[in-house]
Amino acid sequence: MSDLTTVGKKITKRDAPLKVTGGATYIQDLKIPGMLYGGILYGQYAHAKILKLDTARAERLPGVTAVITAADVPNDFRFGIMKDNPPLKGGRVRSTRDEIAAVAATSAEIAAAALELIEVEYEELPGIFDPLEAMKEGAPLVHEEMKSNILKMPWKLVCGDVESAKKESAYVVSDTFRTQWVTHCCLGTSGCLAALDTSNNLTMYSNTQIPSLAQNDYIEALAAFGLKGRRVRIIQCTIGGGFGSKLDTYAYEYIAILLSMKTRKPVKFIFSREEEFFATSPRQCSITKISQGCDKDGRLTFREVEMVLDNGAYTSWGATTPSVMMMPISSLYKVPNIKYVAQCVYTNNTYSQAMRGYGNPQATFAIESSLDQLAEKAGLDPYELRFRNANEPGELTPQNFQVTSCGMKECMAEVVKRLDWKGKKGNGNGRGVGMASLIHVGGGARVYKSDGCGTIIKMDDRGKVDVLTGATEIGQGSETVIAQIVAEVLGVTIDDINVINNDTDVCPWDVGAHASRSTFVAGNSALGAAQKIREKMLAVAAQNMGEDPASLDIKNGVVFSMQDKEKSMPLSKVLRKGHYTPGGKMFMAEHFYDPPNENFDKEFKGNLSVSYAYGVHGVEVEVDRETGQVKILNYIAAHDVGKAINPMLLEGQIYGGGLMGIGYALGETMIYEKGHLKNGNFLDYKMPTAKDVPPVQAVIVETDEQAGPFGAKGIGEPGLVPTAPAIANAIYDAVGVRIRELPITPEKVLRALQEKAQADAGRSGA
Amino acid sequence: MKEMKRYSLTLTVNNETHAVVTPPNRTLLEVLRDDLQLTGTKEGCGEGACGSCTVLVDGQPVRSCLTLAVAMEGRKITTIEGLAQGGKLHPIQAAFVENHAIQCGFCGPGMILTSQALLNDNPTPAEGEIRRAISGNVCRCTGYAKIVKAVQSLAGEER
Amino acid sequence: MKLPPFEYLEPSTVPEALSMLDAYRDTVQIIAGGTEVVNRLKLRLISPDYVMNIKKLRDLEGIVDHEQSIIIGANVSVNEIRDSSLLQHKYKAVAEAAFQVAAPPLANMGTIGGNILQNTRCQFYNQSEIVLKGLEVCHKRGGAICLAVKGGKRCFSVYLGDMATALIAFDAQCVLEKSGARRTIPIIDLFTGQGTQPLSIESNELLTGIIIPKQNGAYGSAYRKLRVRGSMDYPLASAAAFLALSADGKIAASRLVIGASGPAPRIVAGAPAALSGKLPEDADFAAAAEMAYELSEGVDNLALPGDYRKKMVRVFAQRALQGARTDMKRGM
Structure with missing residues (x-):
């Protein structure tokens, strides 16, 4: 691994030169x-x-x-x-x-x-806009031909025995948390x-x-x-x-x-921007009732979650996000007994869709906020409670996830160190620290019958490579990561690689850019195809050089003998030998990679992903007690990424996800009143600007994921998953108020501070 | 629809003059994209709230979606297509590439021109000045971190 | 979004502009920086027959330091105000307000005149046609109901300019010209207090300049603004304060102005009486800030709830007064 030439390097994004010159053709330009x-x-x-x-x-x-x-x-x-x-x-x-x-x-x-x-x-x-109202008997029906507004899509996961565990727990907390609609805000409509x-x-x-x-x-x-x-x-x-x-x-x-x-x-x-706001589908809002318990040593005993999701008037992927919410509910930290039920309810609101994290941020907000409450009740430092229950390699979680690599504790250590957790915790001076962890799929996710991706690689006479991939480039950099993997295997430079990824007439099949799967799945697919073509080239080279293919290697476009580097042959010559020899060879290979992960069974159990990505975010905030405004003083985002194929692009995902998470936590919300969107524009919808970015440190914690291409795991979504609860927990540490509803607007913080002051006064009065 | 007078304009864009005939109710953005085929300038919101449509007018960043094309005669307009010379990226473009300041790229042209206008006025901006200068240009992909770094990389050279 | 049809006027002198205004009166919309007007046109909130661009009127440029006053041309950009060392030193509230207008590129386009003469805003009004179609026609759109205040008999839209609030703290005046006539009025008098027709400027008048009277002795000023984001946002509550001290360190003159709390910026009339003759101390500031709170309207028609914004007027009034005190120390 140490002599890698392209993988692990800060290679610039392949399509960036076209984009910075204004030459890229977006749909608007067509x-x-x-x-x-x-x-x-x-x-x-x-x-x-x-x-x-x-x-x-x-x-x-x-x-x-x-x-x-x-x-x-x-x-x-x-x-x-x-x-x-x-x-x-x-x-x-x-x-x-x-x-x-x-x-x-x-x-x-x-x-x-x-x-x-x-x-x-x-x-x-008359419309119905509150999912809890819509669930009631006799509520007006959104679809008059249906008997109920509750979708026939029951989500239920039961692991172990929650009721017994509850009784045996030393400490139990219960609360309800709510999250809002937020939207993607793609700059291109x-x-x-x-x-x-x-x-x-x-x-x-x-x-x-x-x-x-x-x-x-x-x-x-x-x-x-x-x-x-x-x-x-x-x-x-x-x-x-x-x-x-x-x-x-x-x-x-x-x-x-x-x-x-x-x-x-x-x-x-x-679409106009206004249309984009109200006629595309946001992240769904949620109402989550959660109970968690631990024993007297702070070992988690159970987690019970009931959730209601506003489905809107029609059904898209938003309704299936409980499938991902189950992941943190069952497997974030070691919790032996789990019960989760979720219902999606038709209303006359907008309908929801997939959005980065796919339900995970909503579930993690409830889990990690509640965990801080449990730590307080058990008299433990929230970090201590988390550390005692942290996930570890080799674990089989209650939902039957097989944890291979896991750097959760290492991430936690980074956060504690870089935030000066012990020094900053509980000072009660209007400043405070909080943390939250995440688990996400890092090795594909078998949500369809296939989780596959195909790659075709072909080479010309001169050593230039065309990589036809099923993976879609949405700005995340899959085209660059794939090019790096192929360049590494073929022993050519990154500039020799051309990735074609935008035409179903030529590109192979793939299930899509979702579930943080492109690096892992498309990367493994590209790796497989590249290895096949490498073997073909080495066979031709060996024949021409009179060597054993196993003794040959390729670097910088030259095939050489590992025993005697003087014995070499330019790759271009190998290729031409193949093409121009009678009865010759074409250098083309295809590979379909479908990871060995599992669909859920009827009980929603199974190893959804080949590997899981972990991370811990820690944040220090300062709360203005007069206005309720929250200022982030320091933000640490530590992520277990397996091996970083491109640290620069990876950091880009963490910074981008992190800021999207901060927007989710502190400001963004789609304000609907009786089904009408009141703030569907960029002035009134508060997407963070460059001045709203706190000092963020992206920390890459490397673990070796054996199943990943060159050891890599997915990182597309995790950056925003634990942001909101980390901030909510820090606010609690700073001023002692628990915000249970996103976004954490200054108005909510101020109201909570006033309620707390009244309650405190009442207590001291009594 | 009302019949409007059409105006014959001479627009100077990227040091080239263009003859444009247009009714007065068209924005500079529309004329650049639809008449001059300079589609590097993007419309992200059409109401001046995102900065994707930023061009430079006499060196200053301007929202082309809020600017009437008829008012632009005699002004020097620079679009993203006008930065690279002789097939070579302008330093600010190269800095955006090298520092991974571009992901989906839609905010890029506006962000790059806004950054360059800052550097023209202030060759050694501090981080806070950079953040402030680009704070009217929204980006959803990068979290701005690497955009700031890209601009800083050039500020460093001047010091 | 496309612009509606209109004819274009581009006067090159002030007299020419005034005669055009006289000729077209209610059918003409003046445009300078365009940051507000182009949006209103696109949203079809206005559909004038003529749009008159005054950006080429050279007479409306420049910040001039006269003996008794500073005169700012109406076409001076908000960024020029921000960057003026004269204003930064002597009229800090004005420079601070300019610093917080929208974001630098918009403040580069936007003019002081345009910023002052902006219309009121409301979540039920500043919306695209598609959204407005689904809403009942409110006072601001010529109807008879208010969508923000149930049973509201008038329009509760909010004036969200930053510059006027700060200028009024200095008792600044503005020059309004029309063919054959010219008047100078306090900026506060530009505002009617009516959400439907928030500005008193006549349809054939042109705002040509701003006059800020010079101050003597020890004085300080500040502008404070609540916004959700660090950039771009209009104020959700704002306040400007001016304090002048007599030789004994007591407050000789003061002015407290609040913005983003009703259809017009408002002078907190009781503040001078509460502060006059006293040392500039927080307790008295709090009393003045309380008056600001009483004066402000908190209506649920902007990004944060009305009752919260009303409370924030109090906080930011207090902070503006404190800021003015700090500015004074800096000046001495």
């Missing part, structure tokens, strides 16, 4: 001859009957090519995991983002003008361009982070639209941010297909 501009009309009410929908005036506007409504959607087509979401809604709207009509026109201005000419009359219906050719094959220019799965979605849609068996090609433009937002297909994409079918022209949609 123009195709003859293309039309699409626009969508949304319902104005959270819940209403559509009494009249008249598109005649819009159709007559010069420049308008087509106007469609629900009546133009064949076969009652619906999309989404529960197939409950029609691309255009007819008869009734169930949320303010419901699409009721769409236009295609020769310019964006005309499309916008046409939308204004569509006449709609509604009868407003959503968009697509759908083009059907004369044979009705579809080319979709897209931002998707799941090309192979989106391809399936569109194929199904085309079939429903009467175009069975057609080809779908997805070409991804440069993606202006993902963070999970592009893990599902959206109504606008199906609308684009329908409009392209109707007009026989390419149709492009680009």
Whole structure:
């Protein structure tokens, strides 16, 4: 490992030169001859009957090519995991983002003008916006054909015997925690361009982070639209941010297909920022009731969690985040007895989707806040309680996760040291420290039947390499990590590698950029393909050099004998020998890597990931007692990453995730009032700026993950998972108030301080 | 729709002059992207709250989404396409590449131009000055850490 | 978002601008930096027939140090105010306010005139057409209801300018010109206190300059602002304070002004009486700050709840007074 030339190095991001010169083509920048501009009309009410929908005036506007409504959607087509979401809604709207009509026109201005000419009359219906209300017997139904607002998607995990453990615990705490809707805020808004050719094959220019799965979605849609068996090609433009937002297909994409079918022209949609805010799907909000206990020595005895999730009016991946929430609930620290139930409830709110961390931040906020409460009750330093129960290598968790490598204790030690935990803890001077840990999947996650990714590598005459990968680049740097792995194995330089990752016509299959899996899964796939092609090259070289292939190595594009380095042959010559020898060889290899992880069984148990990523965040805050404002004085983010393939890119993920977590903790929230979003713009939605960044230290703790490519684990999501509870715990240490609801706004802190002052006064008075 | 007078403008962009005919209700951003095909300048919000559309006007960072194109005659406009010369990255672009200040890249053009305007005015900015200068440009990927480092790398050279 | 159609006017002299204003009156919207107006146009909150760009009026440039006053041209950018050493030293509240306007690139575009003459804001008003379509038509949009205050008989939108609040602490004046006439009024009088029509400037008038009277002796000033983020945000509560001391170290004159707490910046009228003749001490500041609290409107129409913002007016009033005291020490 020590003589690695490319892996482990701070290699610059491969696509950065194109991006810094303005040359990268995002969906916004794409123009195709003859293309039309699409626009969508949304319902104005959270819940209403559509009494009249008249598109005649819009159709007559010069420049308008087509106007469609629900009546133009064949076969009652619906999309989404529960197939409950029609691309255009007819008869009734169930949320303010419901699409009721769409236009295609020769310019964006005309499309916008046409939308204004569509006449709609509604009868407003009472809506239901609180999931707890929506669960009650007799609550108005969001989908009138269903018997209940509670989704038929019961999440339940039971390990051991929680009831007995409760009785035997020396200390038990219970509380309820709430989290808010937050959204991805990709700087590049959503968009697509759908083009059907004369044979009705579809080319979709897209931002998707799941090309192979989106391809399936569109194929199904085309079939429903009467175009069975057609080809779908997805070409991804440069993606202006993902963070999970592009893990599902959206109504606008199906609308684009329908409009392209109707007009026989390419149709492009680009969301405005306002549309991006209210018509894409946020991280779901949650209500979590949690109880935890420990024995008199501070060993955790049980964890019991009940959760209610607001599903919104339709169902996307948000409803399945309990599958990931189970992970920290069952396996963050050693807890023998676990019970977890979660219910998703239809409301007339916006529906939720995947977002970086996929449920983990919500669950970890409750677990880690509650853990500090337990430590206090047990009279232990919160660090001490955590350390005693920390995860360790070799552990089999109650949910049957096989922990291979685990650097949780090392991360904790870094936090304690760098934060001066002992010196800063409990000083009660308005400053305080807090910490929280995380577990996340670090070796893929078997959420589908496959967790695979394919790679094809081919080489030219001169030693240049084309790597065709299924992995999607959303800014995280998968293309660079893959190039590093391939360069290392092939003994060529990073600049010899060209990664092609944006076209389903040429790129192999993959389940998508999710679950922090690209480095691990796509990396292993690339590694496998590279090893195959290396063997081919060495065989040809050995033949020409009169050597045993096992005695040869490749570095800097030269094949040489490890015994006698004078015996060498340029790789380019090897390649040409292969190509130009009669009956010759082509240097191309493919490899499909599907990690040996497990789908959950019926009881939601199984080794979801081949390896798990750990981390601990520690934070020092100062609380302004007059305003309730929280200032972060120091922030340590220590992460067990296996081996860092590219420390620079890895730090980028930690800093980026960390700040997203700080936004989640302290400021970001989508304020909905009766289904209407009140702050859907960048002025009112408080995404952190460069002045809101505290001093952050990203600490990389290396463990050797045997199953990872060159020992690596995933790091895409972990950076934001423990941020909010670490901050909440630090606030408690600073001023003695426990904030149970995100975001931790100054108003909530001040209110809690005032309530505490009143309670303290009451106590001293009595 | 109302018929508006169309204006013939001469815009100086990246040291080249361009003749543009446009009604007055178009922003500099629209003219750059749609008429001059300079799509390196991005629209992130259209209301001046993200900075993705930043260009330099007479060397100062300006939101092109809030700027009327008709008001730009006689001004010197620099877009992201105008930085690299002869196929060689401008030092600020190179610094963004070398320091991994670019992830998804959508904020990049605006961020780079804002940073360069700072360096033009103040070749040795302190970290706080850098953070303040770029605080009107939002980035969702990087946490700003490596952007600040990229700018600092050039500030260091001047010292 | 696209701009609505309009015709464009670009006067090159003040008289030309004034005659255009006279000719087009209520159908013209003046634009300088564009940071507010372009947004309002895009959101269709306004749809004027004419947009008049005054950015090329050279007479509206410059910060000039006169014997009795400082005169700031209406087109001076907020960044120029921020960077003016004269203002930083003698009129700290004004420089501090400029320092906290939006973010540097916006403050580079935005002018002092535009910042003062900005319209009031409300979460139920400053929204895209798509969102507004789903909401009932409120007072500000010509309707008869308030969406922020149930049963509200008037508009509770909030004035969120930073500069006016600080300038009023110095009793600054502004010059309004129209064809054949010119008047100088206190900046505070620019504000009607009505959320629907927050500004008293007439449709044919042009704000050309700001006059800050010179101060003598020992005095200090400060501007404090609550925002969620360290940049970009409008104030959620703000206060500017001016204190002048007599030779015995007691407060001879004072002015406390609050912003972001109603449709207009407000002078805390009772503050001078509470402070006058006393040493600049926290207890008396607290009494003045309490008056600021009483004067402020806390309505749930911005990022943080109204009752919290109202409380913060008190805190930031107190801090502004303390800041003015510190500034005075610095000046002595």
